């Protein structure tokens with residue numbers, strides 16, 4: 001399927017389903033056309049979120065090349081976009097098998113044929129996922145699960161050696177991911193992203209009910225000027241410029257001690273003439289920081305152009321931030337480091 005043969009009526013039906021946002025008691029994929037239309041549009045847009053997270057993981061050097069090829073499970077695979085992005089990230093030579101699981105047999109079939117087309121020779125299995133894959137991929141599925149299915153998935157994630165999970169960056173879904181994060185960390189998991197620490201999630205603390213842990217991906221250049229994408233965005237009611245996502249990446253390797261003062265900026269920095277304001281999450285909790293331009297001009301300028309994963313190490317005096325050092329390895333490429341970030 002391409003843009004010319006796209007079945008818009010399939011997309012309209014799916015849109016109504018996604019907007020309803022309730023538990024999927026039965027599979028909603030009716031035909032292979034539904035999956036092909038989804039894969040070209042909604043699925044590709046989800047792929048951009050995966051690109052953002054996998055870009056961060058690449059910059060983090062995670063995961064290390066496996067000693068033996070892995071079994072990768074894509075749980076709730078749909079058209080299989082997340083599994084394919086993950087395999088490209090790992091390098092297909094490091095993957096022994098892609099396992100696909102979805103309560104829709106049609107989705108599993110479609111995802112298998114797309115994976116085999118993308119990675120000829122890759123072993124792809126469907127249904128009955130093995131109980132101990134080396135890495136579990138989850139994408140945009142949690143709000144469709146009943147309480148029982150959520151519990152089943154959580155049990156799987158709690159024993160998986162590695163988990164890479166992406167969800168829409170909405171208030172409700174992000175906070176669900178945050179709550180799972182706390183339970184999985186309590187069970188011994190190490191957080192690779194998005195957190196800089198293993199303390200309780202600061203955004204689940206008191207008086208933080210209105211906040212949620214989300215980040216923004218950038219769509220590929222040129223998408224806004226592409227008439228097909230513009231038509232899709234209008235019809236689907238999505239904003240092509242704004243790609244908020246929630247994520248969680250875990251493994252089971254030993255934790256090193258959290259770095260004091262190392263914080264992640266949640267959402268986007270807000271930059272005004274006299275100051276910048278950021279929601280910063282670190283081991284001591286989440287805090288809204290006001291950074292005056294007068295004393296922190298280079299830092300504020302950097303935040304104005306900020307892209308990608310913004311992990312800072314704050315220096316404070318009497319509780320006030322007097323300098324901030326960006327981890328340049330994690331920020332998106334193209335973000336210059338200011339010469340100095342404070343008057344400390």
Ligand SMILES: C[S@@+](CC[C@H](N)C(=O)[O-])C[C@H]1O[C@@H](n2cnc3c(N)ncnc32)[C@H](O)[C@@H]1O
Pocket residue numbers: 024027028043046075076077078079080081082101102103104107138139140141144145146149
């Ligand atoms: C919004 S789609 C996301 C598909 C894909 N993971 C992606 O990111 O594009 C949600 C998927 O979850 C599947 N799903 C819903 N409930 C499920 C369940 N109880 N068990 C397995 N899969 C389920 C649906 O069939 C659908 O393919």
